[in-house]
Amino acid sequence: MTTRTMNVAELVAIDVHTHAEVSAKGQASLDTELADASSAYFKIEGNRKPTLPEIAGYYRERKMAAVVFTVDAESATGTEPVPNEEVAEAAADNADVLIPFASLDPHRGKAAVKQARRLVEEYGVRGFKFHPSIQAFFPNDRLAYGLYEVIEETGAIALFHTGQTGIGAGVPGGGGIRLKYSNPLHVDDVAADFPHLKIILAHPSFPWQDEALAVATHKPGVHIDLSGWSPKYFPPQLVQYANTLLKDKVLFGSDYPVLTPDRWLADFEKLEIKEAVRPKILKENAARLLGLA
Template identity: 75%
Template sequence: MNVDELVALDMHTHAEVSRDGHASLSPDLLGASAEYFKAQGHRQPSVTEMAGYYRHRKMAAVVFTVDAEHATGHPRIANEEVAESCAEHADVLIPFASVDPWKGRSGAREARRLVEEYGVRGFKFHPSVQGFAPNDTMAYPLYEAIEELGVPALFHTGQTGIGAGVPGGGGIRLKHSNPMLVDDVAVDFPEMRIILAHPSFPWQDEALAVATHKPFVYIDLSGWSPKYFPPQLVQYANTLLKDKVLFGSDYPVITPDRWLSDFDKLEIKPEVRPKILKDNAVRLLGLAGNK
């Protein structure tokens, strides 16, 4: 990957379908997400199609699925498949993995194997969908492995479109995605790089507080069009958090084309814009100097 040739690095994209057509979540949950994002009928691109999409735009992307087998009963897409597919397109794709924290020490062993044997560069958690509080010590063996491996952990925070409008929200509890729960993780694992995904509605101020207080906590801007960003998020991105805010789209439900078009209209300082679009992610992922 030649990072100098990239115009942006998207830190938040989803592998929604496997090679054999298996979806990452149940039809009810995926359908609710598509309706929430006004993305009904959107295609679920393969990882290979995603590579072509980003290569054409001279961008790179972090790709992951969500392992929520314990809470949903839905079989995951294999992390190995995502990693292997990304490796085939290493000029533009960066594999993250998702390990259900309910798997305990076996999940920790899997995390080590995925990094050491498959080149995985980070891990995605979705506490609401996976049905756990981030500060539940049940997840700590997995965090210990991630901290030792020196790769980031990305946590969904705030509202989620998954399950929205389904009776009972499809069993998904929003409270698990309060960023203050991740603050405990940042205390107990002080060397682990943590990314708070999304503008964290209704807990935006909490996310800003955690990211300014904990030196290795970052925020990605995925899941919302920038025209809807709350003013305090824009203010902090321009100032105190200018080195810790990351571009993310949430592709395929939000495309980088739409996101970047709206971001162009946002009042972001010229010297901060490249940090958000690429430079902060390059530093976080240790990609500087990659050719």
């Protein structure tokens, strides 16, 4: 097999937020009720469950790279995630376009901590996705601190879902998913307790956008990705900070496959972002954070 390598200079953009929602065996990471509700919430058209090779091909066609991950919330949902090892192996096979992140449920305790180190050292995983609302934990809960220690020590990245989620939206009781866990202010404690940990706050953090901006401006290691929303809906203060104080800490993310990079980039073109800042958001900030530059 031909070894693929990433040429950052040739990339149009780096998408720091994409989901592997189905394994090679056809196993989905969300049950049907939650997946259908999410599809309705985002008004998804086209393929909701691309395979990892299909994701690689999709981004290769667009001359983009993508951070890809699953979400491990089995203790809360009863549904097994796409295996982290499968994500990492697919990324290794498509290293010109895919960057592997993993996801570990903090409720797994010491087993998760041990697995995190193995995923970094043996599989080349570059970061870890946490979804506090679905995983049902506050980011500053000590049960996750062992994981953060490994992530910080290995130089990996901790990416936290923040704000409202489309998962469970419209299902009675929201599918039992509680939004309170994903207030970005809880991540401020993590950033204070792990000062060298690289952190991404995912999404415009509705209804806590100002909290996210405050944390990102106060804590040097905290960044914000713009995934999950069309740029035409971005709060004005987010656009203001992206253009100024946070111009080196804001990152392009789509949330593919629930939101495509095609739609996101088309709407981003119309956003009042300074020309000098656009390449930072689309590629340069991510390349530096991921150690690709």
